[in-house]
Amino acid sequence: MTARLVVLVSGSGTNLQALLDACAEESYGATVVAVGSDREGIEGLARAERAGVPTFTRRVADFETRDGWDRALTTVVERFEPDLVVLAGFMKLVSEDFLAKFPTVNTHPALCPSFPGMHGPRDALEHGVKVTGATLFFVDGGVDTGPIIAQRAVEVLDGDDVESLHERIKGVERAMLVDAVGRLARDGWTVEGRHVRLGGAQLG
Numbered sequence: 001m002t003a004r005l006v007v008l009v010s011g012s013g014t015n016l017q018a019l020l021d022a023c024a025e026e027s028y029g030a031t032v033v034a035v036g037s038d039r040e041g042i043e044g045l046a047r048a049e050r051a052g053v054p055t056f057t058r059r060v061a062d063f064e065t066r067d068g069w070d071r072a073l074t075t076v077v078e079r080f081e082p083d084l085v086v087l088a089g090f091m092k093l094v095s096e097d098f099l100a101k102f103p104t105v106n107t108h109p110a111l112c113p114s115f116p117g118m119h120g121p122r123d124a125l126e127h128g129v130k131v132t133g134a135t136l137f138f139v140d141g142g143v144d145t146g147p148i149i150a151q152r153a154v155e156v157l158d159g160d161d162v163e164s165l166h167e168r169i170k171g172v173e174r175a176m177l178v179d180a181v182g183r184l185a186r187d188g189w190t191v192e193g194r195h196v197r198l199g200g201a202q203l204g
């Protein structure tokens with residue numbers, strides 16, 4: 001069985017591109033069936049269009065309430081019948097109702113539980129840590145608090161600014177994401193409390 005991925009993005013989509021490239025190999029075991037976003041005109045949507053993958057956008061500003069936006073996002077994602085939703089630079093918090101419908105993972109450019117939120121690399125640099133990195137976790141109702149699937153460490157260099165640090169994180173983050181999502185797709189997973197184990201339970 002080939003796992004059906006819906007990927008949500010808000011920006012450049014280099015993590016999405018890494019997944020699109022990996023999915024081109026049948027042995028990877030997954031396919032991106034749709035790419036969604038909370039904003040128009042981003043490179044992440046252009047990457048999907050170039051790959052021939054259906055796209056959709058649901059902007060918060062187009063709905064009277066945040067709940068209305070969340071319901072609309074849930075409805076459009078549901079149409080694609082995902083086995084797994086991948087948040088790859090998606091800058092909106094999704095509701096527990098959304099999460100109840102779809103297993104959802106998120107990649108974050110810090111070593112959770114450190115530096116949650118929208119500015120992981122900036123906060124790590126300002127704190128003066130010597131090691132940071134990237135985390136893939138199953139999304140829960142909190143902010144970057146879900147059970148951890150994979151992590152990769154990155155050294156903070158003396159001359160780093162936010163951009164150079166984030167770019168170096170993204171290099172290892174893409175490899176972490178491709179490896180972990182492929183294993184989730186091919187081998188399934190179980191979660192016991194905060195502990196994720198790959199394999200053992202098949203998708204679908």
Ligand SMILES: Nc1nc2c(c(=O)[nH]1)N[C@@H](CN(C=O)c1ccc(C(=O)N[C@@H](CCC(=O)O)C(=O)O)cc1)CN2
Binds near residue numbers: 091106108140141
């Ligand atoms: N229920 C959850 N949804 C999402 C999570 C999560 O952990 N739980 N992770 C995010 C991705 N992310 C960090 O990895 C993150 C993105 C955005 C925010 C945030 O505060 N968003 C605000 C402001 C948005 C904006 O200014 O455009 C919001 O959603 O209102 C925190 C963490 C993906 N979804």
Ligand SMILES: NCC(=O)N[C@@H]1O[C@H](COP(=O)([O-])[O-])[C@@H](O)[C@H]1O
Binds near residue numbers: 015107109117170
């Ligand atoms: N808290 C969420 C967050 O900061 N997400 C981060 O946005 C970047 C998106 O890059 P991309 O659009 O090139 O894949 C990634 O580094 C991802 O971890």
